[in-house]
Amino acid sequence: MGSFHSSEGIRSVNYLMSAFILISVPGLPLLLAIPGLRRQLPWPSLLALIPAIVLLLIPGDAAVELPWMLLGDSGMALDSVSRWWLVMSVVVWAVAATTLNSGVNGKVSQMTWFLLSMGGQLGAVLAVDAVSFFAFSSLMGYAFFGFLIIQESDAVRRAGRVYLVLLILADIALFEALLVISTTASDLRFLNITAAIAQSPDASFPLWLALIAFALRAGLWPLHVWLPTACNSARPAVPLILWIGPVATGLLGMLRWLPLGETTSTSAGALLQIAGIATLLYATVFGLWRNRRGQGIPYLIIAATGTIVLVFGVGLDKPLTWLRYASLVSLLIVSAGLGLTIITVGKVWQQRKQAHPPVAAMPVSPALDYFESWTTTCLQWARRQGLITLPTLRTAMYGGWRHLWHKPSWRRRLDSGEDYIRRWSFAILIVLLLSILLTIAGLTTGN
Amino acid sequence: MNWINSLPLLVVCSSLIPGLIIFFLDEKRVVTRVALNMAGALLKALLVGIMLWGVLQGHYYEVRLELVPGLDFVLRAGPLAMLLVTLSTVLWLVTTIYAIGYLENAPHRSRFFGFFSLCVTATVGVALAGNLITFILFYELLTLATYPLVVHRGTEKARQAGRNYLIYTFAGGALLLVATVWLYTITGNLEFTARGFLADLDPTHHPALIVIFVMMIAGVGVKAALVPFHGWLPQAMVAPAPVSALLHAVAVVKAGAFGIVRIVYDVYGIEFADSLGVALPLAMVASATIIYGSLRALFQVDLKRMLAFSTVSQVSYIALGVALVEPVAAIGGLVHLVHQGIQKITLFFCAGNFAETLGIHKISEMSGVGRRMPWTMVAFSIGAFGMIGAPPLTGFISKWYLGSGALEAGHGWVVIVLVASSLLNAAYFLPVLYIAWFGKPPASWPEERMFGKRETAWALLAPPLITAFLILAFGLLATAPFSPLEWVRFIARREFAP
Numbered sequence: 042m043g044s045f046h047s048s049e050g051i052r053s054v055n056y057l058m059s060a061f062i063l064i065s066v067p068g069l070p071l072l073l074a075i076p077g078l079r080r081q082l083p084w085p086s087l088l089a090l091i092p093a094i095v096l097l098l099i100p101g102d103a104a105v106e107l108p109w110m111l112l113g114d115s116g117m118a119l120d121s122v123s124r125w126w127l128v129m130s131v132v133v134w135a136v137a138a139t140t141l142n143s144g145v146n147g148k149v150s151q152m153t154w155f156l157l158s159m160g161g162q163l164g165a166v167l168a169v170d171a172v173s174f175f176a177f178s179s180l181m182g183y184a185f186f187g188f189l190i191i192q193e194s195d196a197v198r199r200a201g202r203v204y205l206v207l208l209i210l211a212d213i214a215l216f217e218a219l220l221v222i223s224t225t226a227s228d229l230r231f232l233n234i235t236a237a238i239a240q241s242p243d244a245s246f247p248l249w250l251a252l253i254a255f256a257l258r259a260g261l262w263p264l265h266v267w268l269p270t271a272c273n274s275a276r277p278a279v280p281l282i283l284w285i286g287p288v289a290t291g292l293l294g295m296l297r298w299l300p301l302g303e304t305t306s307t308s309a310g311a312l313l314q315i316a317g318i319a320t321l322l323y324a325t326v327f328g329l330w331r332n333r334r335g336q337g338i339p340y341l342i343i344a345a346t347g348t349i350v351l352v353f354g355v356g357l358d359k360p361l362t363w364l365r366y367a368s369l370v371s372l373l374i375v376s377a378g379l380g381l382t383i384i385t386v387g388k389v390w391q392q393r394k395q396a397h398p399p400v401a402a403m404p405v406s407p408a409l410d411y412f413e414s415w416t417t418t419c420l421q422w423a424r425r426q427g428l429i430t431l432p433t434l435r436t437a438m439y440g441g442w443r444h445l446w447h448k449p450s451w452r453r454r455l456d457s458g459e460d461y462i463r464r465w466s467f468a469i470l471i472v473l474l475l476s477i478l479l480t481i482a483g484l485t486t487g488n
Numbered sequence: 489m490n491w492i493n494s495l496p497l498l499v500v501c502s503s504l505i506p507g508l509i510i511f512f513l514d515e516k517r518v519v520t521r522v523a524l525n526m527a528g529a530l531l532k533a534l535l536v537g538i539m540l541w542g543v544l545q546g547h548y549y550e551v552r553l554e555l556v557p558g559l560d561f562v563l564r565a566g567p568l569a570m571l572l573v574t575l576s577t578v579l580w581l582v583t584t585i586y587a588i589g590y591l592e593n594a595p596h597r598s599r600f601f602g603f604f605s606l607c608v609t610a611t612v613g614v615a616l617a618g619n620l621i622t623f624i625l626f627y628e629l630l631t632l633a634t635y636p637l638v639v640h641r642g643t644e645k646a647r648q649a650g651r652n653y654l655i656y657t658f659a660g661g662a663l664l665l666v667a668t669v670w671l672y673t674i675t676g677n678l679e680f681t682a683r684g685f686l687a688d689l690d691p692t693h694h695p696a697l698i699v700i701f702v703m704m705i706a707g708v709g710v711k712a713a714l715v716p717f718h719g720w721l722p723q724a725m726v727a728p729a730p731v732s733a734l735l736h737a738v739a740v741v742k743a744g745a746f747g748i749v750r751i752v753y754d755v756y757g758i759e760f761a762d763s764l765g766v767a768l769p770l771a772m773v774a775s776a777t778i779i780y781g782s783l784r785a786l787f788q789v790d791l792k793r794m795l796a797f798s799t800v801s802q803v804s805y806i807a808l809g810v811a812l813v814e815p816v817a818a819i820g821g822l823v824h825l826v827h828q829g830i831q832k833i834t835l836f837f838c839a840g841n842f843a844e845t846l847g848i849h850k851i852s853e854m855s856g857v858g859r860r861m862p863w864t865m866v867a868f869s870i871g872a873f874g875m876i877g878a879p880p881l882t883g884f885i886s887k888w889y890l891g892s893g894a895l896e897a898g899h900g901w902v903v904i905v906l907v908a909s910s911l912l913n914a915a916y917f918l919p920v921l922y923i924a925w926f927g928k929p930p931a932s933w934p935e936e937r938m939f940g941k942r943e944t945a946w947a948l949l950a951p952p953l954i955t956a957f958l959i960l961a962f963g964l965l966a967t968a969p970f971s972p973l974e975w976v977r978f979i980a981r982r983e984f985a986p
Binding site for chain 1: 695859873877878879881885887888891892895896903907910911914918922925926963964965966967968969
């Protein structure tokens with residue numbers, strides 16, 4: 042009894058409780074993702090948020106070390122930054138869960154993908170090291186893909202596939218960034234990564250790789266192409282999960298990786314500012330245009346992304362400015378998330394009030410598609426100006442390119458090559474053995 | 489007799505004796521056959537567990553019998569041997585359960601399980617071999633034990649596959665034997681020794697040693713499916729799913745890959761191999777195999793053939809890790825021996841489930857199968873993501889160590905190979921997952937069998953779920969004390985210690 046009430050005992054109990062709650066935050070959604078476990082539970086998508094709510098109510102920071110996880114040095118913690126993100130996450134997931142349960146689709150598989158996304162996203166918020174963040178954000182990404190395309194239109198499924206390709210590229214870029222930074226950083230905790238980037242000029246390459254990875258995940262312009270179509274889903278939960286999942290997690294990754302306030306990185310800062318401004322301008326112009334057709338939400342998301350990336354760029358360029366206003370950045374991000382949530386709730390309430398079932402937004406007009414697809418625009422403009430050179434070569438390349446990528450022909454070619462080797466395998470073996478025997482004889486004679 | 493020191497021999501006999509008895513059992517003696525299989529598997533697991541504990545404590549197990557004067561039959565249990573022995577034992581246990589369920593009411597079960605047990609006996613013998621002669625003995629026994637499994641179905645296609653298998657593997661064995669004899673004439677020694685036993689030889693022998701290395705690697709490279717010696721592997725997919733699982737994950741390819749590890753570490757020594765200039769070409773051949781295997785897998789329409797080419801690619805990760813003269817890369821290569829085994833066996837179990845339950849053989853027939861067989865598909869998805877290298881699964885751990893080791897060794901090009909391989913893995917696995925989970929199921933499956941309310945028989949469902957769980961556990965808890973990664977770190981410290 043005495044030892045239980047000793048300071049050591051109290052610290053142990055506190056640690057265990059913190060560890061239990063921290064692990065439960067992503068753990069409970071992942072557990073409830075198993076259909077058999079949640080069958081008898083009411084509102085499992087909301088119940089899954091209970092550990093996160095409890096954690097938010099605990100005053101002060103909490104942390105747990107997980108030395109046996111992944112590559113070691115893993116852990117989870119709630120600090121001032123992750124607390125704001127967790128607040129936003131809980132609100133957005135709760136609203137998304139409500140719209141999901143009252144929506145057209147309440148199928149088992151949709152709930153599974155929803156809960157997997159939730160578990161991944163919440164785990165990424167609490168991760169203190171890059172590897173855990175990578176693991177949780179990858180889970181969130183793939184699960185979001187599953188949620189996005191389940192029982193959706195062809196256009197949304199196509200957008201989902203584009204997102205999947207970008208996600209794979211982002212994961213590979215992030216993996217390479219982690220590999221390279223691990224050669225200079227003492228371990229893969231975010232604190233040490235940012236310190237390594239700040240101190241070592243060799244660490245700019247992994248920084249760029251990581252920025253590319255997070256830009257791909259967050260849908261920064263011009264990598265946003267899938268986002269507006271994905272938001273065309275009939276389910277109001279999709280834009281919310283799209284924001285809190287891929288976009289916000291990508292932004293969180295940037296926040297964790299960038300040595301904001303630690304060093305001046307003019308080139309990276311300038312690029313982020315340019316990307317941010319371009320994204321903001323694009324979202325403003327097209328958002329206003331499309332809002333008339335009820336398609337404003339994706340452009341709000343893109344605008345918020347652009348604003349936040351612009352702020353990161355300023356932080357890299359002017360560390361003192363960042364240090365002065367850093368605490369407001371989290372507030373900015375949370376405000377964006379809550380604003381989006383309010384707009385979505387308003388939209389759902391309006392639909393219910395008017396007794397209209399949720400419908401997909403109006404299809405994109407061909408004229409807008411044409412204008413928006415900037416690469417096609419450039420090419421077609423060039424063609425109109427007569428700037429296409431070597432037409433014969435281009436046509437031949439294009440024809441050959443298509444032919445080359447026709448899978449059955451590749452398979453036939455490679456199969457016939459292997460058949461050839463198989464038919465002649467015995468003969469090849471005899472020739473090989475003879476060559477070796479001759480070599481042995483030659484060497485022996487030479488000796 | 490000291491039973492404790494005879495543990496290696498007992499481990500070999502624990503599958504040999506039941507296998508020999510099973511040959512003589514009548515087809516109708518189902519219960520006896522199952523009891524013998526399970527008893528052998530459980531006894532082997534117990535003995536391996538005892539041996540593993542002993543090796544951890546620093547005990548030394550060796551059995552030595554003189555074959556002819558100057559040449560001994562040696563079984564020795566060291567850390568490296570225990571890695572493959574433990575993997576084989578655990579996976580043999582789950583494969584036995586799977587095979588019992590898969591071959592229910594099939595003909596020639598006694599013959600099948602007899603050779604099945606001999607196959608595992610040979611694999612364990614390859615792992616425990618203490619010198620090259622013992623290694624070759626069990627290596628060839630493995631060929632003889634697996635041939636009847638490949639041709640088990642008795643069709644013309646199976647016999648053709650078996651013939652090719654024999655040609656390739658006997659040729660490889662012959663090359664290995666010639667090289668071993670040549671090495672013996674030079675050194676008079678064939679014992680596996682930590683860090684090799686060739687470094688002190690006169691430099692005039694170095695050209696011969698290079699040729700011997702090439703011959704040995706070619707010899708074991710057949711079973712390890714190194715390009716261009718891999719041709720037998722996709723053809724051998726005509727065998728039943730338990731055989732495919734055994735070939736790809738437990739026995740044959742692992743014996744080949746293990747042979748490469750033994751030759752590089754315990755015959756030549758990694759530093760001597762590097763000084764001879766043979767390590768880098770081996771790394772390049774392995775890299776070429778990784779890319780080629782993945783490219784071939786991309787263009788397959790048959791599920792098992794796709795997995796076969798994937799094996800060709802993945803096994804070369806082991807050779808690549810071993811060939812990079814760097815401890816971290818060696819850890820990546822050696823731990824992939826375990827990780828690839830459990831990932832690939834999961835995928836083959838699932839492929840067998842699809843074939844046995846719904847008659848699915850082609851990828852195009854898998855549309856919507858996730859709704860009909862969700863748990864099997866969950867296991868398949870975990871295996872697939874493991875192969876791609878997504879965290880927190882085992883493939884990520886292997887690729888991490890391989891990539892880190894390559895960077896530390898100054899071979900940045902290996903990272904490009906790993907990236908390309910990951911992209912290709914994603915390119916051929918993700919469409920399968922997409923079509924399975926999000927495709928529309930057909931009106932009727934090619935050959936559906938019902939198992940009551942269950943998606944398939946318990947004996948078919950449990951093994952892939954167990955191995956999928958291991959993929960998750962060994963990845964998530966990679967740095968836990970008893971994980972394969974920690975065991976491999978122990979091996980690498982011994983190999984690379986100053």
